[in-house]
Amino acid sequence: MNTQRTDTPQPGTTTAAVTITDAVRSFPDGDGGKVRAVDGVSLSFDSGEVTAILGPNGAGKTTLIDLILGLNTPESGSLTVLGSSPKKAAQNGKVGALLQTGGLLPDLTVKETVQIIAALHKRHLPVDQVMETAGITGIASRAVGKCSGGQQQRLRFALALLPKPELIILDEPTAGMDVSARHEFWDRMRETAAGGTTILFATHYLEEAEQFARRTVLMNAGQIIADGPTDEVRQQAGAAHVKVTWTASSEEIQRIPHVIDYEIRGGTITFRTDDADTLARYLLTQTEAHGISVRPASLEEAFMQLTKEEAAR
Numbered sequence: 289m290n291t292q293r294t295d296t297p298q299p300g301t302t303t304a305a306v307t308i309t310d311a312v313r314s315f316p317d318g319d320g321g322k323v324r325a326v327d328g329v330s331l332s333f334d335s336g337e338v339t340a341i342l343g344p345n346g347a348g349k350t351t352l353i354d355l356i357l358g359l360n361t362p363e364s365g366s367l368t369v370l371g372s373s374p375k376k377a378a379q380n381g382k383v384g385a386l387l388q389t390g391g392l393l394p395d396l397t398v399k400e401t402v403q404i405i406a407a408l409h410k411r412h413l414p415v416d417q418v419m420e421t422a423g424i425t426g427i428a429s430r431a432v433g434k435c436s437g438g439q440q441q442r443l444r445f446a447l448a449l450l451p452k453p454e455l456i457i458l459d460e461p462t463a464g465m466d467v468s469a470r471h472e473f474w475d476r477m478r479e480t481a482a483g484g485t486t487i488l489f490a491t492h493y494l495e496e497a498e499q500f501a502r503r504t505v506l507m508n509a510g511q512i513i514a515d516g517p518t519d520e521v522r523q524q525a526g527a528a529h530v531k532v533t534w535t536a537s538s539e540e541i542q543r544i545p546h547v548i549d550y551e552i553r554g555g556t557i558t559f560r561t562d563d564a565d566t567l568a569r570y571l572l573t574q575t576e577a578h579g580i581s582v583r584p585a586s587l588e589e590a591f592m593q594l595t596k597e598e599a600a601r
């Protein structure tokens with residue numbers, strides 16, 4: 289038992305912005321059975337933390353986000369958001385959400401949209417300030433229906449910022465944006481995160497998790513299959529590629545330690561390994577291999593590997 293623990297946060301300690309304990313949420317599968325969209329998930333997110341939730345289609349990301357936003361309730365398990373129930377946290381304006389499906393009225397201008405939503409909040413940041421932060425000041429008088437997908441997402445981001453939320457949740461925020469719009473969007477999000485806001489985002493773009501999130505939670509079939517610093521999640525799945533210039537016999541290759549698989553191309557061999565240091569040392573000291581280069585596995589490869597391992601269990 290941890291005798292240090294108290295219910296009152298101590299100065300200098302981080303408090304959990306979101307705590308999820310054994311949450312389960314299922315839906316009818318249309319065949320008389322049930323799909324467990326969120327299947328016994330326990331997670332907690334610290335204040336000021338930026339986390340990516342990654343997973344293939346149908347992994348349960350949106351369902352989990354809906355639970356955190358109080359748009360849905362778990363059948364069993366519990367959630368605490370900023371010290372209260374998810375619904376209460378959202379009602380108090382502590383949570384800003386940027387969802388893919390948030391309806392916008394096409395005939396209103398960008399600024400009118402922000403003004404109308406601002407009027408719905410008891411307390412909110414100045415309209416001009418959130419428009420500036422979201423990068424939509426230059427398109428203030430444009431009709432929403434004439435805005436590009438990326439501009440509409442920036443408008444949704446402005447709406448999410450209005451109540452000055454402590455937690456921002458984004459469900460695939462950059463879907464439909466081109467590369468430069470995506471970069472600009474993340475630059476603005478980075479500034480917001482630097483101000484201490486907790487950010488949680490679901491994405492299909494693996495490089496977005498790598499570039500922006502320190503922590504990655506990997507979901508598959510309603511469960512968490514990996515959770516940790518984004519670098520470690522990548523490494524968890526047979527982790528690096530070691531490439532050398534070497535013409536080797538198959539007997540020589542068989543003797544090499546820590547090889548998961550390998551590919552021979554011309555005079556080079558690329559090994560996939562779970563221990564790049566040991567493999568590299570062996571190659572350089574015990575063989576004729578030279579011109580060595582080591583590359584960590586991409587998050588994409590980790591993702592494929594981890595979901596494959598999970599399916600095989």
Ligand SMILES: Nc1ncnc2c1ncn2[C@@H]1O[C@H](COP(=O)(O)OP(=O)(O)OP(=O)(O)O)[C@@H](O)[C@H]1O
Pocket residue numbers: 315316323324325343344345346347348349350351352
């Ligand atoms: N309202 C619903 N009714 C029935 N089934 C649902 C409902 N919402 C989600 N599901 C099912 O729950 C599972 C998880 O879906 P969810 O949308 O949470 O996944 P996701 O990871 O967000 O997927 P995507 O990346 O495609 O958005 C899927 O099998 C989906 O079909």
